[in-house]
Amino acid sequence: HRVAILISGRGSNMKALVEQARNYEVVLVASNKPLAAGLAWAREQAIPTWTWDSRGVEKAAWESALDQSLEDHRVGTIALAGFMRILSSEFTRRWAGRILNIHPSLLPKYRGLETHKRAIEAGDKISGCSVHLVTEELDSGDVLAQAEVPIHQGDTEASLEARVLEAEHDLYPKALAEFVER
Ligand code: GRF
Numbered sequence: 001h002r003v004a005i006l007i008s009g010r011g012s013n014m015k016a017l018v019e020q021a022r023n024y025e026v027v028l029v030a031s032n033k034p035l036a037a038g039l040a041w042a043r044e045q046a047i048p049t050w051t052w053d054s055r056g057v058e059k060a061a062w063e064s065a066l067d068q069s070l071e072d073h074r075v076g077t078i079a080l081a082g083f084m085r086i087l088s089s090e091f092t093r094r095w096a097g098r099i100l101n102i103h104p105s106l107l108p109k110y111r112g113l114e115t116h117k118r119a120i121e122a123g124d125k126i127s128g129c130s131v132h133l134v135t136e137e138l139d140s141g142d143v144l145a146q147a148e149v150p151i152h153q154g155d156t157e158a159s160l161e162a163r164v165l166e167a168e169h170d171l172y173p174k175a176l177a178e179f180v181e182r
Contacts, residue, residue: 001180004028004075006083011038012165013081013102013172018045020173024180028073030066032085048073054085063091079176080134089136099134100179102172104164106146107132111139116160119151127151127160129168131175145175 001024005014008031015038018026029042032054042049050069054062070078080101092099105115107130119127128148133141147167151160 001025002027002074002076003079003176003180004030004070004073004077005079005081007031007036007038007081008033008084009036009038009082011036011041011082013168014038015041016169017079017081017173017176018042018047020177023177024077028069028075030069032062032083038082059088060090063088067091067094077176077180078134079172081172086138087134092134092136096135097133100144100176101132101134101139101141102168103130103132103139104161104168106130106148107139107143114157116157116164120155120157120160125151127164129164129171131172144179145171147171 003024003026005017005026007014007029014029026047028048028050029039030050031039034051034053039049039051052062052065076098078095078099080099105119106128110118116127126148128146130143131145132139132143135141147170149164149167
C-alpha cells in the first residue's frame, strides 16, 4: 500500500511511520516548508520528496500541484504528520476516507492548537493522542485509534508533550497499518 506523508516541521511522526512500516510503503514525503527538518531526513533515506513553499501561494494552485505529485507517485493513502496547513474542503473531499492525521489530545477534547497547555490548565489527569480521518472540519473526522497518557503533578507543556509524543510514535504506525488492511 502506497502512502504519502505530509509534514511541516520536525517530522518525528514521519520518521516513526517510515521506520515501523510493515504492510505499507512510504513513497513520498511532501511539505509546505522547504526547510522542514523532516524533509532532510527523508532525503537521507532516499525517500522521494516534494515541496513548495506555500507562503503567498493560492491554496488551489498549491494543492493541485501536490495532487499531481501524489498521482505521479500513485499514492493510495495520505498521512498528515505535523502538517500545519489546513487543507481545503475540495482537497479533503477528493481524498475522502484516505487521509489520516495524528492529533495530540484525546479527541473530541482539545481540537486545534496548544492541546497540552489546555489539558494542564483544565486540571486533567489523563491526556493522550488520537489518529483520525481528515474531513473538511478541523480535527473532527472519525477517530480510528487512541492512546492514553497520564498527566503528572508538576507536568509542564514540554514534559507532557514529550510523553504524548512517545505514545504518538507507537500509535500512528499501528493505526496506519490497521487502516491499510481494512
Ligand atoms: C505532533 O504532536 C502531532 O500530534 C501534531 O504535530 C506534532 C508533530 O510533530 N499534529 P512531529 O513533526 O511529528 O515531530
